Amino acid sequence: MFYVKLIGIALILTGTTAVGWMIANNYSRRPDQLQSVIIALGVLGSEINYSHTPMPVACRRVAAASTYPANQLFLRFAGSIEDRQRRIGAAWNTVVGWMFTHTALSRADCQALADLGNTLGKTGSDEQMKHLETASRRLASHREQSLAAMEKNRKLWMYTGFLTGLALVLVLL
Amino acid sequence: MKTDRSALLHAAPLRSGDPVLEVARYLPRALAQILAGLPVAVANQLEEVRLRAGRPLILQGSSREWSVTQTGLSDDISPLDALTASPELMAQVLETVSQGSVYALEEEMRNGFITLPGGHRVGLCGRAVVAGGEMKTLSDLAGINIRIAREIKGAADGIITSIVDRQNQAVYNTLIVSPPGCGKTTLLRDTARQISTGNPQMGLPGLKVGIVDERSELAGLRYGTPQHDIGPRTDVIDGCPKSQGMMLLLRTMSPQVVVTDELGRADDVAAVVECSLAGVSVLASAHAASLRDVAQRKTMAPLLERQGFSRFIILSRRKGPGTVEAVLDENGKGLL
Numbered sequence: 001m002f003y004v005k006l007i008g009i010a011l012i013l014t015g016t017t018a019v020g021w022m023i024a025n026n027y028s029r030r031p032d033q034l035q036s037v038i039i040a041l042g043v044l045g046s047e048i049n050y051s052h053t054p055m056p057v058a059c060r061r062v063a064a065a066s067t068y069p070a071n072q073l074f075l076r077f078a079g080s081i082e083d084r085q086r087r088i089g090a091a092w093n094t095v096v097g098w099m100f101t102h103t104a105l106s107r108a109d110c111q112a113l114a115d116l117g118n119t120l121g122k123t124g125s126d127e128q129m130k131h132l133e134t135a136s137r138r139l140a141s142h143r144e145q146s147l148a149a150m151e152k153n154r155k156l157w158m159y160t161g162f163l164t165g166l167a168l169v170l171v172l173l
Numbered sequence: 174m175k176t177d178r179s180a181l182l183h184a185a186p187l188r189s190g191d192p193v194l195e196v197a198r199y200l201p202r203a204l205a206q207i208l209a210g211l212p213v214a215v216a217n218q219l220e221e222v223r224l225r226a227g228r229p230l231i232l233q234g235s236s237r238e239w240s241v242t243q244t245g246l247s248d249d250i251s252p253l254d255a256l257t258a259s260p261e262l263m264a265q266v267l268e269t270v271s272q273g274s275v276y277a278l279e280e281e282m283r284n285g286f287i288t289l290p291g292g293h294r295v296g297l298c299g300r301a302v303v304a305g306g307e308m309k310t311l312s313d314l315a316g317i318n319i320r321i322a323r324e325i326k327g328a329a330d331g332i333i334t335s336i337v338d339r340q341n342q343a344v345y346n347t348l349i350v351s352p353p354g355c356g357k358t359t360l361l362r363d364t365a366r367q368i369s370t371g372n373p374q375m376g377l378p379g380l381k382v383g384i385v386d387e388r389s390e391l392a393g394l395r396y397g398t399p400q401h402d403i404g405p406r407t408d409v410i411d412g413c414p415k416s417q418g419m420m421l422l423l424r425t426m427s428p429q430v431v432v433t434d435e436l437g438r439a440d441d442v443a444a445v446v447e448c449s450l451a452g453v454s455v456l457a458s459a460h461a462a463s464l465r466d467v468a469q470r471k472t473m474a475p476l477l478e479r480q481g482f483s484r485f486i487i488l489s490r491r492k493g494p495g496t497v498e499a500v501l502d503e504n505g506k507g508l509l
Contacts, residue, residue: 048276055273081273084202087265088273121273124310128276 005173012172013165020161024154029104031150033069034143037105037113038136040070045132048125055088055121056081069103073113092117106146112138187216192321195291196222199272200319201265204230207241207256215239215246220354220494222319226263229255235493263314270295270319275310282310291400292322292358292393320354322390324401328356328363328495335500335508336364336456336484339376344368344430346449346481349458350467351488356495357458358434360488362391362401364456365432369404382407383428385418391434416444423451432456439472445481455482463487464505484508 040062047058059078063071073095080091093114100110116135119127187194187209193216197205204222211219211232221233229240229251239246240255247255270287271278281287287295296318299311336347347364351357371379386392386409393400394411403409408426410418415433422428431448433441436459448455461467464485468477476482485501500508 048274052274052277054277058274084200084205084269087261088268121268121271122275124279125276 008172009169012168013162016165016168017158017161020157020159020164023161024157026104027146027150027153027157030106030109031143031146033104034109034139034146036067036070037073037109038139038143040066040074041132041136041139044074045129048128048132052125069099069105072102073099088121089117092120106142109139109142112142187211187213191216192291192293192323193219196289196293196319196321199270199289199293201262201269204262204266211246219321221321224258224263224266224317224319226258226260226315228258230258235490258317260314263317266295266317266319267297267314279310283308285311286388288389288393290393290395292390294320294322294388294390296320322393322401323359324362325356325359325495326363326366326402328359329367331497332360332486332500333364333367333372333377334375336486337372337375337377342376342378344377344380344454344456345483346445346455347457347484347486348436348467348476348482349456349486349488350461350464351458352462353460354494355488355490357488358390360486360495361432361434361456361458362403365391365407365430366402366404368430368456369406379404379406380429381427382430382432383419383422383426384409385413385415385422385431385433386411387413387415387418388434391432414440416440419444419448423448423453428453430454430456434458435460436476437470437472442472442476442481445476449481464501 043062043065044058047053047061053061056078059074059081063074063078066074076095076098077092080086080095081088083091096110096114096117099105099113100107112135116131119131121128123131193208193211197208200208208216208222215232215234218234218236219232220235223231223233231250232239232241232246237248238250239248240250240252241247242252242254242256267275270289275282278287282297285297287297289295297311297314298316299314301308302310302312336345338345349357349360365382365384368377368380369382371377382404384391384403384407386394389411391401392403392407392409392411394409399407399409408422408428410421413421415436416438419431419433422431431453433455434457436442436445436457445455445457459467459473461470464487467473483503487498487501489496489498491498502508
């Protein structure tokens with residue numbers, strides 16, 4: 001009987017700690033994904049400013065040089081431009097909408113990206129650089145906040161998972 | 174008014190490689206489908222697709238024009254159900270022809286046109302954004318003119334003998350003069366092709382030709398390869414201002430003939446003189462209705478005074494685009 005209880009205690013503690021760890025881990029996804037998008041915007045800026053690469057080609061190059069989810073963002077956007085069904089701003093918004101539902105980016109992060117859609121590709125390279133830098137700065141500030149939140153919440157959820165398990169064990173005993 | 178109501182519904186598909194289909198690939202899907210569905214007879218004579226904000230879209234043929242209605246084409250250019258060029262459609266056309274990359278076309282926007290692969294020209298007008306006294310770009314597009322470039326092999330057959338200098342196995346300095354839309358570029362391209370290929374019967378060996386294709390219309394270079402037949406001995410410098418391009422070709426490609434479109438600026442004229450002095454023949458075109466009009470243009474006059482050109486080809490649309498009205502020598506005497 002003692003061993004059965006011991007196994008039960010171990011299972012409860014492992015389970016709750018794992019759940020806490022998973023929630024804590026989610027907090028680190030957002031800064032990582034924001035970093036991926038910020039780097040990709042920098043690469044896009046270079047393609048626009050130095051090579052004057054047409055947007056669909058530039059986006060495919062950015063996608064090839066990026067990690068998830070920026071690679072998906074730019075690959076889908078390149079496809080939408082080539083499709084020629086809708087205005088470019090609308091195509092960008094749809095892709096940003098996909099980012100909101102499929103990645104760890106928050107509504108505010110996606111809003112910063114969506115605002116870029118109003119000007120993307122529509123002006124000279126100097127103006128394009130300014131818009132890209134503004135978006136990058138906004139996302140970088142979101143990332144700072146998300147890193148701080150990550151530090152705080154990761155520890156909190158790790159402890160919470162373990163302590164919840166401990167409390168459950170005490171109650172059940 | 175005669176109306177081809179069913180034309181769009183029962184059209185045979187255009188052959189792949191048709192210039193109209195080539196243009197359609199760079200237009201919004203809705204507009205591309207209209208062009209792709211045109212009857213072959215209409216597509217073959219289509220010269221321009223005109224969009225004017227808030228007014229009916231017009232397909233301009235060589236001798237007719239059509240509007241597009243819900244059910245087909247109409248000879249009446251403003252029927253009630255005509256497809257209208259909304260500002261939204263105009264903005265979308267700019268996005269698709271520029272592939273969402275206005276930043277890559279700043280110079281073109283300043284000049285008011287974009288050249289599509291294949292040499293098709295998209296002319297733009299609207300509200301000019303001026304900075305420091307110079308037009309920077311265009312906003313609020315009011316008009317878009319999509320001109321379909323066609324390669325017509327043999328277009329120069331009628332004039333080529335007049336511009337060949339048999340004695341020296343060379344080509345006379347030649348200026349093609351015409352108002353817009355009379356086939357200057359087509360004639361220039363085919364002349365370049367024939368000179369580059371050579372014609373032993375005419376005593377013309379194939380000559381090294383250098384084309385300065387500032388607007389990418391003559392050769393339609395795409396990733397370095399010309400989209401039109403410009404001959405086997407032809408080198409192209411694409412997208413370069415004419416005067417710089419001519420000097421660059423002289424230095425690098427040792428051409429025997431330099432070809433360029435639409436002379437106008439003073440530095441273009443200076444470069445033509447440079448080429449002539451370097452012993453290189455020049456084949457060029459200029460916008461004007463007659464030789465007298467050319468002479469009245471301040472920038473061009475010096476060229477005529479110095480007898481920079483020995484042959485003048487005057488074009489019109491009297492019998493359709495490319496009608497040769499006259500071929501004149503340096504004294505203005507008719508040769509044809």
